Amino acid sequence: MSDDGAAGARPRGRRTGGADTRGTILAVARSEFAAKGYDGASVRGIARAAGVDPALVHHYFGTKERVFVAAMALPFEPQHVLPQLLAGPDEDLGERVVRFFLGVWARPEGRAPFLGMLGSAVTNEQAAAMLREFVSSAILARVASALELPDRELRVAVAAAQLIGMGLLRYVVRVEPLAGATDDEVVALVAPAVQRYLTP
Amino acid sequence: MSDDGAAGARPRGRRTGGADTRGTILAVARSEFAAKGYDGASVRGIARAAGVDPALVHHYFGTKERVFVAAMALPFEPQHVLPQLLAGPDEDLGERVVRFFLGVWARPEGRAPFLGMLGSAVTNEQAAAMLREFVSSAILARVASALELPDRELRVAVAAAQLIGMGLLRYVVRVEPLAGATDDEVVALVAPAVQRYLTP
DSSP: OOSOOOSOSTTTTHHHHHHHHHHHHHHHHHHHHHHHHHHHOOHHHHHHHHTSOHHHHHHHHOSHHHHHHHHTTOSSOHHHHHHHHHHSOGGGHHHHHHHHHHHHHTSHHHHHHHHHHHHHHHHOHHHHHHHHHHIIIIIIHHHHHTOOOTTHHHHHHHHHHHHHHHHIIIIISOOTTTTTSOHHHHHHHHHHHHHHHHOO | OOSOOSSOOSOSGGGTTHHHHHHHHHHHHHHHHHHHHHHHOOHHHHHHHHTSOHHHHHHHHOSHHHHHHHHTTOSSOHHHHHHHHHHSOGGGHHHHHHHHHHHHHTSHHHHHHHHHHHHHHHHOHHHHHHHHHHIIIIIIHHHHHTOOOTTHHHHHHHHHHHHHHHHIIIIISOOTTTTTSOHHHHHHHHHHHHHHHHOO
């Protein structure tokens, strides 16, 4: 993958397009993911639609998952964050997961991408498919594969449901006393439930 | 309720407006709730804006809560349903609550009003306030008042969060295996968590 990029002739390839090329790829990626879903889209197809070489997409972003993370402005990269979260001791897995979620959703720009995808999913089956496929493969499957439990996929989904519902009521609907509770108060109540879902 | 129903013959006062008056009141109620929030709106204000006597609003709907339920086409009346749910034995409170929620959200017309309000709440603070105030007073406060627990309001909010998140992932995003799981499988996993939130 050294220096074979695209962005084409101009004087000297890659640098020319610069931010523009990167922005074009992301814009094209958003439409490709929206039209084909997360599973149906591909780095190759995104490159083709953007009129660049697939190697350039790889150069800028790496995997399809990372193209998606960048295109949707997600606040973290599941492939880096989840292994860290899962690597600690089992005894406080629930707490680590809840604290991480609170840290992301407390910031408006952290929760906005998920709220946007969720909002589209309510009215649009294609958007629902895109969100479902991404969440399933990049988040849920990754967490489930680290657990040793029967029903682990169902357990992970239900734990995610607890977190998403909490995020909505705490930060969007802002129901009291959940909205005004400290992180520690929320963790004290919710972490044991998440712990119970994710550990034997 | 014998024979004095609506539909009737036009001569004789109240009936004249019939469905039209009722529909007008509901349309006006929707704008009043949206503009003033649930707490800020009143039967009197709705009547004034609709150009009818408050007694007529009471006649058609009863309380402000029931005007809201009708205006938003909610699939159940909290004031009737919640006391029933809460009246049974404590041992299976979690299961009753989860089964009731699944029964409502499984039907598209059962979940649509909540999804609509939630979707508006994401982008619109007035809509968030309306949803927050209704959910707080008609649902959460009613459930909390039936419990004897410290932190009961926070516990009820977190239990509601579990249910709402589950509804979104099961019926809207349709993440597997949650979407395809039977009600019994979901209940087996989620009811104990809800039970733990709602009971000592």
